[in-house]
Amino acid sequence: MLRQSWWKILSLVLLIITFIAGFLGGVPAKPILNETIRNLYFHVSMWFTMMILFIVSLVYSIKYLRSNNQVHDRYALEFAKTGIVFGLLGLITGMIWANYTWGKPWNNDPKQLGAAIALLIYFAYMVLRNSLTDEDKRAKTAAVYNIFAFAMLIPTLWVIPRLMDSLHPGGMGNPAFDTKDIDSRMRMIFWPAAVPGWTLLAVWITTLRIRLRSLHDIKLNA
Amino acid sequence: MRSLNHILALFRKDLLLEIRQQYTFYGVVLYVASTIFVLYLAMGQPEEIVWNGLFWMIQLFICINAVAKSFLQESRGRMLYFYSIAGPRDFVLSKLLFNSILMVVMSLVSLVLFQMLLGNPLQYFLKFTAIVCLGGWSLSLVFTFLAAIAARAQQNAAMMAILGFPLIIPQILLLMRISGTAFADVVQAGLGQIILLLIGLDILVIALAIILFPFLWKD
Numbered sequence: 382m383l384r385q386s387w388w389k390i391l392s393l394v395l396l397i398i399t400f401i402a403g404f405l406g407g408v409p410a411k412p413i414l415n416e417t418i419r420n421l422y423f424h425v426s427m428w429f430t431m432m433i434l435f436i437v438s439l440v441y442s443i444k445y446l447r448s449n450n451q452v453h454d455r456y457a458l459e460f461a462k463t464g465i466v467f468g469l470l471g472l473i474t475g476m477i478w479a480n481y482t483w484g485k486p487w488n489n490d491p492k493q494l495g496a497a498i499a500l501l502i503y504f505a506y507m508v509l510r511n512s513l514t515d516e517d518k519r520a521k522t523a524a525v526y527n528i529f530a531f532a533m534l535i536p537t538l539w540v541i542p543r544l545m546d547s548l549h550p551g552g553m554g555n556p557a558f559d560t561k562d563i564d565s566r567m568r569m570i571f572w573p574a575a576v577p578g579w580t581l582l583a584v585w586i587t588t589l590r591i592r593l594r595s596l597h598d599i600k601l602n603a
Numbered sequence: 604m605r606s607l608n609h610i611l612a613l614f615r616k617d618l619l620l621e622i623r624q625q626y627t628f629y630g631v632v633l634y635v636a637s638t639i640f641v642l643y644l645a646m647g648q649p650e651e652i653v654w655n656g657l658f659w660m661i662q663l664f665i666c667i668n669a670v671a672k673s674f675l676q677e678s679r680g681r682m683l684y685f686y687s688i689a690g691p692r693d694f695v696l697s698k699l700l701f702n703s704i705l706m707v708v709m710s711l712v713s714l715v716l717f718q719m720l721l722g723n724p725l726q727y728f729l730k731f732t733a734i735v736c737l738g739g740w741s742l743s744l745v746f747t748f749l750a751a752i753a754a755r756a757q758q759n760a761a762m763m764a765i766l767g768f769p770l771i772i773p774q775i776l777l778l779m780r781i782s783g784t785a786f787a788d789v790v791q792a793g794l795g796q797i798i799l800l801l802i803g804l805d806i807l808v809i810a811l812a813i814i815l816f817p818f819l820w821k822d
Contacts, residue, residue, distance in 0.1 A: 446818050494772075501769035508765055512756045522755045525815045529748065530770060532811055536804060537773045544793055544800075 389585050395578030399426075402570045409564045413482055414550070420478045421567065422575040425558055427471035428496075430579045432538075434464035434587070435503070439531045442524040454520035455591060457527060458510065463587045465503050467579070472496055483548055491545040495537050502530045502537075609689040613697035617673075621705075631669045631709055638664065639716045648722035651786045658717055659738070659779050663771065665709050666742040667763050670702050673747060674754035686820065695751065695816040699809060702743045710739030724786055731785035738778045741801055744808045745771055751812075751819050777801055 403422040411418060441457035444450075475493070476486035487493060509526055513519035542549075550558045563571070621628055638661060649657065677685070685694050714735050718725075725731050746767055753762035777797050784791045791797075 494776075498769050498772050501772075505766045505769055509752070509756065509762070512762060518755060521818055522752055525818055526752055526766065528815060529752075529811055532807055533745075533770045533773070533804075536800065540800060541773050541777070544797065 383584075383588055388581055392578055392581030392585060395574045396582060399570060399575045399578050403575070406570060407566050409562070409567070411562060414562065417478055417482055418562065418567070420474060421558060421563065421571055424471060424474040424478060426571070426575040426579040427467050427474060429576045430583045431464045431467040431471060431499075433580050434460045434467065434583055435531065435534070438464060439527060442527040445520060445524045446528075449517075451516065451520060454524065455594060457524065459587050459590045459594070461503055461506060461527070462590070463583050465500060465507075466586075467583055468496065468500050468503070472500070488548065490549055491542045491547050492549045495542055498537050499534055502534060506530060606690070606693050609693035610697045610700065613685070613689060613694060614700050617697065617701040627669065627672065627705070631665065631705075632712060634668055635661075635665055635709060635713045636716060639713065639720055643720040646721070651724040654717070654721060654724050655779060655782055655786065657721070658713075659775055659782070661713060661717075662710060662735075662738060662742060663768075663775065665713060666706055666739070666746050667760060667767070669705055669709050670743060670746040670750050671753075671760045671763055672750075673698050673702055674750050682820075691817040691820040692813050694820075695748075695812050696809075698751075699744060699747050699812060702747045703740050706739040706743030707736050710735045726787060727785040731782060734778065734782045734785065737798070737801060738774075738782075741774050741778070741805050741808075742771065744805055744812070745774070748808060748812045748816075751816060755819060774801065774804060 399422050403419055408416065408418050438457045438460035441453045441460065445453035445457060472493075475496070479488060479490075479493075480486045483490075506523065506526055510519055510523045513522055550562055642657060642661070646653070646657070711732070714732065746763060749763050749767045749770070753760075753766060756762045777800065781791060781794060781797050783789060784794065
């Protein structure tokens, strides 16, 4: 299925819809947020994509431990890498947004801290991988850390932001956004177009990277 | 029942080694004492927020030092021997138990030293002591498992810090938050919730250690 092209075309179509409808479509006029509410289509979608990719990476790590198949380890690694890229994009889009709504790009908001911690955890995953040279040992140790880290990530991203005061839309409740802030026009772009569009793009990037690495390996072994 | 015996036997072995060599214990005590003494020279007697922050940061470094060698001290041959007589789950549980006790003792020692050197801004001493025990336990569990991972990378303490600091930040944040209530009469919303969350996290770490350690063990 991943070799077919329909989902790549779909990704592009969804992203074009997101960009056109996201910038031109109607949005509810909210105080403070105003037009920055359109960042939902980009910033929040980046976080959804990052979370989905980290979950996929986790699944491949579990699969690796069950099968000892090096391919699964590579999948886990590349999905985590693309997840980091989307996490960084989420952080940057959030900081640009915060600069206009909160006055500063960085406010030590619990949600910003959680996002930064999540990225640090996955940077540590990369460092751990680089510190081991033996392939099997590296794959196994990294898979164990990936599973452990993901379990510790859940409270960081899903529980603690709900316990602490925050300026972020959604306040003390939902970590992503306040569902009362957006209306049906925005929902029609966010759920069917923005989230799957960015996610498919991320999967596309990941599959390209995996294929590149496989080609590299073939070249090395030839 | 059998595995409980194994865990206790392995725990006794660690404890006996400790009593005979007295290397970790006094080593870490000296580490704790000299770090806190340096802090005292640098800061004198700081105010509450600084005191609290310093205390938990010191706990973090003590934990890394106390726990770091727990997997490296075992040679390959000895690991193989434990593997044949006990199995990985008993082994990791005994390490978790030993390090928990070691860390709680170290936390209490550092609390006493903090009181002596950096002053006593605490209003509710018993409450803070209870939080310290919970915190020491939480830290020791996470870092014991990370020590097992870092032992595979053969460069223990530095690797543990790199792997562990991002993972432990949420717990440290929560601990600092709830320990704030021991300094003055402040109302902390969701105090019970936070404590439950911390205990839940500890149980999660133990469960993950039991599930994941067998994979680290096999070479």
